Amino acid sequence: MILIQSTPSLNNLKDSLDAHKRKNSIPANREDDPLSGISRLYFTGLKYVAMLVDISALVLVYYLASAVASLIAGRGLDVSAGKLVYNALVVTVAIAFFISVIFILGIIV
Numbered sequence: 757m758i759l760i761q762s763t764p765s766l767n768n769l770k771d772s773l774d775a776h777k778r779k780n781s782i783p784a785n786r787e788d789d790p791l792s793g794i795s796r797l798y799f800t801g802l803k804y805v806a807m808l809v810d811i812s813a814l815v816l817v818y819y820l821a822s823a824v825a826s827l828i829a830g831r832g833l834d835v836s837a838g839k840l841v842y843n844a845l846v847v848t849v850a851i852a853f854f855i856s857v858i859f860i861l862g863i864i865v
Contacts, residue, residue, distance in 0.1 A: 797863075804859050811851050819844050 819840060823833060833840070 815848050
């Protein structure tokens with residue numbers, strides 16, 4: 757007895773190829789694309805806020821590291837905590853201002 761192996765028909769191959777193309781293709785319209793709903797201005801705003809949070813955290817780490825290093829060296833802080841907090845806030849606002857200027861230039865240009 758001879759067994760004949762059945763081969764898929766041409767229509768089945770075409771259907772599976774079409775399904776593969778649909779699954780791996782870029783959406784043709786914006787309604788199908790979940791990432792196209794964010795505007796450039798919204799993205800820039802979120803990036804700006806994220807950068808300000810990062811800068812604020814880094815300024816805090818800088819001041820904490822310098823205070824710890826000063827205490828380890830045995831020199832003390834030499835200023836009050838209020839003065840350090842005020843200085844850290846001034847530095848953060850100055851950095852935020854310059855970042856704002858750069859972002860505004862990036863939006864305008």
